[in-house]
Amino acid sequence: MPGFIQITDTHIVAPGALAYRRSDTADALRRAVSTINAKLPLLDGIDCVIVTGDLTDHGTPEEYAHFAAIMADLELPWQAVPGNHDRRDAMRAAFAPAPWIPGDGPIQWVRDFGPFSVIGLDTLLEGAHHGELSLDGVGFLEAALAAIGAQPVVIATHHPWMHSGIPAMDADNLHGGATLMARLEAHPGPVRMISGHVHRAVTGQIGRVTCQIAPATCHAVMTDHRVGCDPQLTFEPGGFTVYRWRIEPEPSLVSDTIPTGSFSGPWPFAD
Template sequence: MIIAQLSDPHLQPHGVLYQGVADSNGMFRTAVEQINRLTPRPDLVLLSGDVVDGGTMAEYAVARELLGELQPPLLLIPGNHDEREAFRSSFAHHDYLPATGPLHFNVRDRGPVRVIGLDVTIPGHHHGDMDDAAAAWLEEALASEPARPTIIMMHQHPFLSGIPYIDEYCCRRGERLAAIVGKYPAVERIVCGHIHRFMQLRFGGTLLCTAPSTTTAIALRLQPDAVPASHIEPPAFLLHHWTAGRDLITHTVPIGTFAGPFPFA
């Protein structure tokens, strides 16, 4: 099973640049076109939050338009820049999304790998939280099929990355998530967005990785007093490749057109 993961497009109304500098809509369309051209085509696409930048209905109209061009099926969760109820109404045709409350989901009919969407966002705030309700929901979801290969998708990262100005907005009480996941060895990967960079670490007895943004990259500044900054670096997405009897492999795929292919390896 091949699963592409897009993240943090921060889509804008038509004609508006993200932060006044980046054509996030055009960059996301390029990402969608590249995924559509992949051979073999992914079985599923995940979008791990911050679909839009301001949570407005005008932005969600653009998101529906651009995502309508995506050929593989899609699962998506909100991020801190999304507005929960506008997100819910805009993607009401995604029948796996609940009608009320946090936008958790437990999707088991898209292939051999189950995908759990864990909505740790807090409306009106930029950080996330593994609160009592989220912990109880996740425990029940994992226990429903404890041996099923599973990917957990969330937005905010539940660990400290070392970049101080993004860690301020991490998912708090991540140790609760690690404790729950540690009881279920069939969790192949926890995947996040939010951090606008690729990172990977051991977490809760499995691997956790964050996806790059399809627009800007948060600057990799590890000084405790670092000033917030971003760059327009080459955007990318992740490609998760699962095969029965083998481990799940995650690839980072740059978005764009590059020289080649050349007849050597």
């Protein structure tokens, strides 16, 4: 069955540096790549990795080169949409040979997986932490949805519109997302929206749209539901999310969040 892996918020900095003076994001991404490669023989039908933004921490050419060097060890092709820590021109210049990178404008694309499609949307508003979908993005979405008809669709963005319950993060989610959600509600097939930005695994339902936020490969944002508190990072196991199309008991997209790293086992339940 076809499927893909989502990683997000890798926040790669210059070689030898730490993000926020504490987080070794390069080592975390290397651990994620190693874990994905090790799991691939157990994961049937995975076609690619989709990176939902914040590939780098400052959007510099040096950081994108560092990201690309680590991802070169990945045993799958990958493609990405930008996040608020990315810079569109630098990202485009770094990955311009890739077929999914458009020559200009927002970095967005469509990938056909057979029974479903993924539409990657660019929600980067440079200079801001929150995200917005531009008029170009709305037009791209309209054309992509029209082209796939009633086929099930996954919308991949960096910024979620669903609130996570962490006020400090929810203030910087996707602004103006009601327009996007109204269009997704009108799609005749099943719809899922997958995002990053919050550095935690969070799932919710908005109307007909299943919304998922994936954990970061590196540090997490601490769960803190109190109003008025600044976001804080914490070191929890990084993770990635596997999505596979299943035909039983009914056709659907099933997700599984897997922590990165090596863990003891496996052993049989009964010796």
